[in-house]
Amino acid sequence: MKRKHCVAVLMALIVAAMVCGCSAVGGALRADPLPSWNDGTVKKNIFHFVKEVTDSDGTFYVPPDDRIAVFDNDGTLWCEKPLYVPTVFVLHGLSKRAEDHPELRSRQPYKAVWEKDYGYFETLSEQELYQLTVEPFTGMTQTEYVAMAGHFLKKARHQRFKVPYTSLVYQPMVELLSYLASNDFEVFIVSGGMAGLMRAFSREVYDIPPERVIGTSAMFDYTKRDGKAVLIRKDTLVEPICDWDGKAINIQLRIGRRPICAAGNSTGDLEMLEFTADGGAPRLILLVHHDDDEREYKYDAGAEKALDMAKARNWNIVSMKSDFNVMFPFEKPR
Amino acid sequence: MKRKHCVAVLMALIVAAMVCGCSAVGGALRADPLPSWNDGTVKKNIFHFVKEVTDSDGTFYVPPDDRIAVFDNDGTLWCEKPLYVPTVFVLHGLSKRAEDHPELRSRQPYKAVWEKDYGYFETLSEQELYQLTVEPFTGMTQTEYVAMAGHFLKKARHQRFKVPYTSLVYQPMVELLSYLASNDFEVFIVSGGMAGLMRAFSREVYDIPPERVIGTSAMFDYTKRDGKAVLIRKDTLVEPICDWDGKAINIQLRIGRRPICAAGNSTGDLEMLEFTADGGAPRLILLVHHDDDEREYKYDAGAEKALDMAKARNWNIVSMKSDFNVMFPFEKPR
Numbered sequence: 001m002k003r004k005h006c007v008a009v010l011m012a013l014i015v016a017a018m019v020c021g022c023s024a025v026g027g028a029l030r031a032d033p034l035p036s037w038n039d040g041t042v043k044k045n046i047f048h049f050v051k052e053v054t055d056s057d058g059t060f061y062v063p064p065d066d067r068i069a070v071f072d073n074d075g076t077l078w079c080e081k082p083l084y085v086p087t088v089f090v091l092h093g094l095s096k097r098a099e100d101h102p103e104l105r106s107r108q109p110y111k112a113v114w115e116k117d118y119g120y121f122e123t124l125s126e127q128e129l130y131q132l133t134v135e136p137f138t139g140m141t142q143t144e145y146v147a148m149a150g151h152f153l154k155k156a157r158h159q160r161f162k163v164p165y166t167s168l169v170y171q172p173m174v175e176l177l178s179y180l181a182s183n184d185f186e187v188f189i190v191s192g193g194m195a196g197l198m199r200a201f202s203r204e205v206y207d208i209p210p211e212r213v214i215g216t217s218a219m220f221d222y223t224k225r226d227g228k229a230v231l232i233r234k235d236t237l238v239e240p241i242c243d244w245d246g247k248a249i250n251i252q253l254r255i256g257r258r259p260i261c262a263a264g265n266s267t268g269d270l271e272m273l274e275f276t277a278d279g280g281a282p283r284l285i286l287l288v289h290h291d292d293d294e295r296e297y298k299y300d301a302g303a304e305k306a307l308d309m310a311k312a313r314n315w316n317i318v319s320m321k322s323d324f325n326v327m328f329p330f331e332k333p334r
Numbered sequence: 335m336k337r338k339h340c341v342a343v344l345m346a347l348i349v350a351a352m353v354c355g356c357s358a359v360g361g362a363l364r365a366d367p368l369p370s371w372n373d374g375t376v377k378k379n380i381f382h383f384v385k386e387v388t389d390s391d392g393t394f395y396v397p398p399d400d401r402i403a404v405f406d407n408d409g410t411l412w413c414e415k416p417l418y419v420p421t422v423f424v425l426h427g428l429s430k431r432a433e434d435h436p437e438l439r440s441r442q443p444y445k446a447v448w449e450k451d452y453g454y455f456e457t458l459s460e461q462e463l464y465q466l467t468v469e470p471f472t473g474m475t476q477t478e479y480v481a482m483a484g485h486f487l488k489k490a491r492h493q494r495f496k497v498p499y500t501s502l503v504y505q506p507m508v509e510l511l512s513y514l515a516s517n518d519f520e521v522f523i524v525s526g527g528m529a530g531l532m533r534a535f536s537r538e539v540y541d542i543p544p545e546r547v548i549g550t551s552a553m554f555d556y557t558k559r560d561g562k563a564v565l566i567r568k569d570t571l572v573e574p575i576c577d578w579d580g581k582a583i584n585i586q587l588r589i590g591r592r593p594i595c596a597a598g599n600s601t602g603d604l605e606m607l608e609f610t611a612d613g614g615a616p617r618l619i620l621l622v623h624h625d626d627d628e629r630e631y632k633y634d635a636g637a638e639k640a641l642d643m644a645k646a647r648n649w650n651i652v653s654m655k656s657d658f659n660v661m662f663p664f665e666k667p668r
């Protein structure tokens with residue numbers, strides 16, 4: 001009787017496993033994990049790469065622990081035109097501070113914002129522009145900063161598309177993040193944008209938690225408020241700034257090893273792409289090319305060197321016009 | 335016939351689920367996840383805390399995404415006496431470099447190591463000692479550095495216990511890391527020790543991957559070797575150093591939010607413990623107290639302020655003598 005019971009349970013388990021197994025395989029055969037990508041070389045290369053590194057019997061198998069992927073944010077995961085969102089947030093911060101502190105309105109950079117003299121910002125060097133990302137938020141706790149960023153992202157609207165900036169993420173790239181994650185990749189954002197601003201939406205929009213967002217940041221002062229430990233934003237930047245060679249350096253400092261997949265869109269991403277590519281094979285290197293002025297923007301400015309390098313090294317140049325079936329999540333497929 | 339088949343499969347699934355479910359519950363009831371901890375207040379508090387934050391119907395539930403735990407390394411996870419392992423590795427590096435470059439033997443700090451004048455190091459400030467952690471490794475790639483660290487950890491033996499340093503991790507603390515991980519905590523090491531040295535063993539010994547090791551680090555130069563991108567160690571430190579208030583600041587920079595659990599053993603951990611404790615409730619704060627000179631070492635030096643604070647704020651003081659049933663993994667339970 002007891003033995004009969006065991007056999008019954010065993011049979012039940014086998015049947016259950018067969019039923020579950022078959023339906024899972026059926027599902028996988030049916031579903032395209034990248035429906036917003038058009039069929040083409042890039043999509044084929046993505047599938048080929050993931051197949052190679054996840055095939056435990058293959059030559060190019062990479063164990064899950066080493067499946068690191070890094071993605072730039074502005075222009076790679078979301079729209080960066082006509083202005084970087086980080087820049088819009090800084091202008092918002094400067095304007096807010098000038099509103100609250102009239103005495104600041106006569107000195108730069110507050111004067112320029114208050115008088116809407118945006119030409120002033122074009123006279124600044126890249127280092128000075130990065131310095132501006134900390135200026136209007138100095139003295140805030142990071143909690144206050146992230147709350148302000150969250151409020152800004154909720155209220156602000158893109159001037160052309162009239163939607164929140166977080167609606168202007170590229171649907172095919174979001175699918176790619178998710179496809180890599182489902183293949184046991186650990187995906188990081190590595191961006192010149194401010195870490196606190198990205199962390200205000202990265203989990204909700206990209207399913208990437210704060211600790212996997214590497215960006216530019218203010219230094220902090222450890223102090224007490226109402227007897228409790230808090231960190232207060234200083235007016236200096238943490239070095240290295242997360243742009244150009246600073247992207248590769250921050251990857252080493254934070255992640256501690258080379259990625260096997262990297263995606264960017266501009267010359268600021270060049271060292272990150274190169275550092276990833278030069279680590280061995282196989283690699284998936286993507287350069288998002290803005291060539292669709294109908295659905296987004298068309299520009300090569302700031303990406304010339306990266307495009308040359310991508311051609312020379314046979315990296316994947318993603319044509320937004322041809323490779324993306326859908327641009328933004330709110331669009332219908334063509 | 336078809337319907338009968340469906341019912342059979344459904345029954346099979348129900349039986350299978352019941353069998354699996356029961357045996358899992360039985361297993362959980364039997365196994366103590368912290369067998370190397372003696373029963374006592376600290377062990378009780380650990381279980382109570384984990385129960386509270388994982389009970390989705392309770393007042394103190396914390397979703398898995400926010401279950402962040404931070405652990406100091408030296409003196410908290412492994413033995414730091416009679417010398418910090420990072421210090422032993424630096425002395426090894428200085429000595430190796432003096433061996434290869436005779437011209438260095440007449441200048442400090444190489445002279446002191448070459449002549450075994452260890453008193454020299456006692457004259458240095460903490461900042462100067464941290465500076466020494468980059469000195470002998472300047473010009474190496476990080477890959478070379480981590481390989482050298484791995485070789486050192488394999489060869490070097492602790493002077494009293496005659497085993498590799500990686501055998502001198504505290505078994506109860508390793509069990510705690512694993513217990514937290516199994517309850518969906520994301521565990522980070524946050525230590526003044528060098529990130530590259532810890533990353534050489536953290537995965538194997540603690541099951542913590544490189545990206546969750548936050549330590550002190552050299553700055554890098556991005557350059558090319560044989561036409562390939564590499565990062566070369568500079569002779570400067572990345573700021574802030576990961577000690578004292580720098581621990582709290584690095585937690586904010588890297589993880590982007592406050593932990594709900596923190597463990598340390600000395601005054602260098604004070605701000606990390608405070609920053610964690612002041613974030614709300616419930617919190618699990620542990621201070622490992624070295625009070626067992628029979629099985630390890632007995633000392634309060636360097637921990638006085640932390641011990642006072644722990645008593646004042648009712649944090650968990652872990653008595654290694656009373657709370658640890660086993661000290662090191664190679665010991666038999668008492």
